[in-house]
Amino acid sequence: MARLVMKFGGTSVANLDRIRRVAKRVGVEVARGYDVIVVVSAMSGKTNELVGWVGEAGGALHDAREYDAVVSSGENVTAGLLALTLQGNGIDARSWQGWQVPLRTNAAHSSARIAEIPTANLDAKFADGMKVAVVAGFQGISPEGRITTLGRGGSDTTAVAFAAAFGAERCDIYTDVDGVYTTDPRITSKARKLDLIAFEEMLELASLGAKVLQTRSVELAMRYRVRLRVLSSFEEMDENAGTLVCAEEDIVESNVVAGVAFSRDEAKMTLVSVADRPGVSAAIFGPLAEAGVNVDMIVQNIAEDGRTDMTFSLPVDQVSRAQVAMEAAKADGTVNFHDLIADEGVSKVSVVGIGMRSHAGVAARMFKALSDEGVNIKVITTSEIKISVLIDRKYMELAVQALHDAFELEVARA
Amino acid sequence: MARLVMKFGGTSVANLDRIRRVAKRVGVEVARGYDVIVVVSAMSGKTNELVGWVGEAGGALHDAREYDAVVSSGENVTAGLLALTLQGNGIDARSWQGWQVPLRTNAAHSSARIAEIPTANLDAKFADGMKVAVVAGFQGISPEGRITTLGRGGSDTTAVAFAAAFGAERCDIYTDVDGVYTTDPRITSKARKLDLIAFEEMLELASLGAKVLQTRSVELAMRYRVRLRVLSSFEEMDENAGTLVCAEEDIVESNVVAGVAFSRDEAKMTLVSVADRPGVSAAIFGPLAEAGVNVDMIVQNIAEDGRTDMTFSLPVDQVSRAQVAMEAAKADGTVNFHDLIADEGVSKVSVVGIGMRSHAGVAARMFKALSDEGVNIKVITTSEIKISVLIDRKYMELAVQALHDAFELEVARA
Structure with missing residues (x-):
């Protein structure tokens, strides 16, 4: 069965209405025949609330291990709620927290690097009939068994890493913009959405301040040749929606300058x-x-x-x-x-x-x-x-x- | 080193001010020479919020495994915040989620029974100098590695189970009342706080509607002869505060009727x-x-x-x-x-x-x-x-x- 990874950020899962919309989108891909891994962020605002509490409780020099234990809880909530909503739509779904996968990282708490994603646990459940694995993004476990987080925007990286580990056909990053533009449309109305962009270009744009994708997620996608699509969770679904970030050789013709x-x-x-x-x-x-x-x-x-x-x-x-x-x-x-x-x-x-x-x-x-x-x-x-x-x-x-x-x-x- | 278990309910950890007060109480016991296991509930209101979301997302017939995965997150937040606050007071503390201990339960999601609490992980950290283990109450893991919860009030049961497993000298249940009374003081002003009560009496009182302690926690305390003390987290600390629930043979003289x-x-x-x-x-x-x-x-x-x-x-x-x-x-x-x-x-x-x-x-x-x-x-x-x-x-x-x-x-x- 072909695999697809879909990632939804905080604004896309901000409340139960939006979670229901996400469930519909996931249902469309299941109906197309995919086994789907959905990576979710915390409901928007939740992570900031948790970070604020950690700051109050622990001060500036807080223990990053406890920060990670607290802040990762937001993604767990979203993952469970989306799994429940999918089940309500008749789709065999379950939530996975980082330690359950397990998504193994190094011990650099609050900015951990992914070390390994063993596929056995999810593969066994997919073989059992699970259609959707809802994965809590942004989190993993350290070699010592403590919860780690990947740093802000780490859910993009989680999604790409899952796509690489499970050989997904594509990794769709749903966000609040409908793709990557030649430049910021607020600066010029002539800005145009790109259908295709090369990994290398996306990396330069990401690090230059076009905040659509986290830089590390693009690096990872480039290294493992994961086809990465950026699209809006607020627009109609369309085969050609968004911008596909892909290998240079997949782009036949291009402008000299992309953006x-x-x-x-x-x-x-x-x-x-x-x-x-x-x-x-x-x-x-x-x-x-x-x-x-x-x-x-x-x-x-x-x-x-x-x-x-x-x-x-x-x-x-x-x-x-x-x-x-x-x-x-x-x-x-x-x-x-x-x-x-x-x-x-x-x-x-x-x-x-x-x-x-x-x-x-x-x-x-x-x-x-x-x-x-x-x-x-x-x-x-x-x-x-x-x-x-x-x-x-x-x-x-x-x-x-x-x-x-x-x-x-x-x-x-x- | 003598061990003590302290349990704080939702109103005792409702906000960061109260968590700081809890940290002070824990600090007093550490200063007395105890290695302390603190069991915490979710900040008051949080569990209800999560339960509400689960109801909205999953309806009445929701998957109890996802309910547990979502609802358990409240305790994880409190555990991390209290560990940070204790660290800020110079006390070597860390948080423990159910799966990290691990607290093993059966697979009866949302009303799971505790099967086993291996002591090796916490013992190793206590031997390393940890003075306080802050444990997220109410949660464990099933034989399949899914998160379970013990049902409402399950944090009391968690506390007693830890006291039994670790041979604690006493299990102090901090709550919003200052002990067990001869009857509800709202019915008669003559109601008197009891200094001592037998397990059997407490069990009858608990199941008859005196909602101070969860029935299962008293059963467990009786079975493993855990000395259980109920006291208020809002009053001054005092060696003889609250009510001690103990074995019948520890009560030398008693009224014919306790309450x-x-x-x-x-x-x-x-x-x-x-x-x-x-x-x-x-x-x-x-x-x-x-x-x-x-x-x-x-x-x-x-x-x-x-x-x-x-x-x-x-x-x-x-x-x-x-x-x-x-x-x-x-x-x-x-x-x-x-x-x-x-x-x-x-x-x-x-x-x-x-x-x-x-x-x-x-x-x-x-x-x-x-x-x-x-x-x-x-x-x-x-x-x-x-x-x-x-x-x-x-x-x-x-x-x-x-x-x-x-x-x-x-x-x-x-």
Whole structure:
């Protein structure tokens, strides 16, 4: 029997009416002949309530093992309620908590990694006639038998891992948007839903702030070649609904650029006149990492007289943390610089597309489009399938619109 | 290290303030040198919310396995939050869900019986320095590895079972009353808190409607000789607080009667002129049991001309169910009777005391006290340590007060 994994997030199971709608969708796939594994999140708001209580009871330095034990309970409730609703519709369904599967993880509580999903228990029940296994997402058990959670958004990762372990035909992620767009429709009405996107593109878009899918779930899907579909749980079901995230070779024709991503609240820091010697990068970025600063783009200017300027970008709310770390590193002689300049008014805009691999001139086309609008570029970084620039925040919307036009993204891939 | 079990009900852990108060009480016992097992209920209101959702999702005929999976989550939340609060007070504590202990039960979902509590997992952690194990009450796992629950009030039973399994010095049941009384203080201001009560007496009182402890928890405590203390979680801690439920031989002197219990909403049914032949009782009470009628007192009048009258009591809200069952039994010839009379206006009043075993005249004293007040007795039943009468409901308070006076219960046992 072909297997299908369906994942429903918190807003899709927010109350019993919505759970009934989810049950109908699951019923349609069962009627199509699938054995279905449904992965559910907690009813929306529940996880936040539980997290709030943990904060009150345990403070900032709470025991992550107890956090996981408390917070995982929200998914257990949804799983049981959906199983009951499916049974009411005449479908042989049962709920599975993480430890019952068991979904084994490492012991990194609150951000655990999946180690293994043995298939024997569910396989035996499917062989017995079970049509739907409703799995509590986001949770597993550690080698010590304690409950773990996978971190926020971990239910997407749970779903992909089940799809990989059980050889599912597809993993459908039902959410509150109807797919992946060429850019945020709030920035330009020309934004268009993509029917197909490559894993690599989706990864770049996810990490660039298009919050449709958790990055780790996309990485996992890419590694195990799980066909991943993003679609809305609030629209009619349709064979071609949503966006299919798939392997590059499944995409026959594509635009050079798949989408324009952006990250609004960035900052740029420059260490002026750093001694340019081996090990200086480690001396700078080691202390920043220890301070929990997420450095993104890094640019080193050409050295003059044995000194150089080092520029990097970071989330704007980490600037003071970075300044403290750098001043401390200067004070204890770890790194030597003349000045530290922070610009808290920048945004990052990126174009992403696997087509760049075979098409030259993408960067030039990007820079010309920005230049035509009078947008000054402060920092540039590139990867094989992505070009990112830092610009003044006030130009962010303008830049996204200009790039969307320049790469003709309102027109579908051939 | 001496072990102590402490159990806190839903109102005692209703919010984080109360959980902090519970943590303080636990801390006092840890400071006294105990290794403590704390059994907690769900925060008050939570279980009802979950039960409501299950009813909405699954209807009346829901899958009890899913009911258990959903409803048990409330206790898991409390256990984690209390463990965190204890840790914040510098106490080495961790939460234990039923499957982690594991508390093994049979497969009778929603009213499971405890089969076994292996001590190895908790013992190992106590040996490692754990001072408090916070156990989620009311839950266990079936032989198939599904979550079970023990039925309403099952956290009391969980606590007693842990006390028995771990050889605890005592099992303290913290609740919203400060002990067991000679009768309900709302009926007479002369009601007095008992310092000691025998298991057998507590069992009779519990099953007669004094809702302080779940009957099964008392049975279990009696069987395994667990010293059980009932006390309030809202009053100051005191070595002699509450009521100690203990073995009969631990009670040196006692009043003849320990307390007066009552059950307000009873009914009396009489089958008039039943053929008096072997098997007639089975023919009557078999169909009633199948219809889910909880028959309590049974009296058979002296037979005349081969016919007899059969009278029994039952909860008033089961009268129509009983009538339907009896008319059906008459129609299919299972039982033959002339008439069926129901009296829905009666209450049961009982005096309970192990002292009755060695004191004659208790019944006579009871009947005289009622007669002096003009209270007519409709049905009488007796056991070794209890005498119960059915009377008109309007006399119930009067009868309780009269019996409380007659047996001088406002005066403490010597």
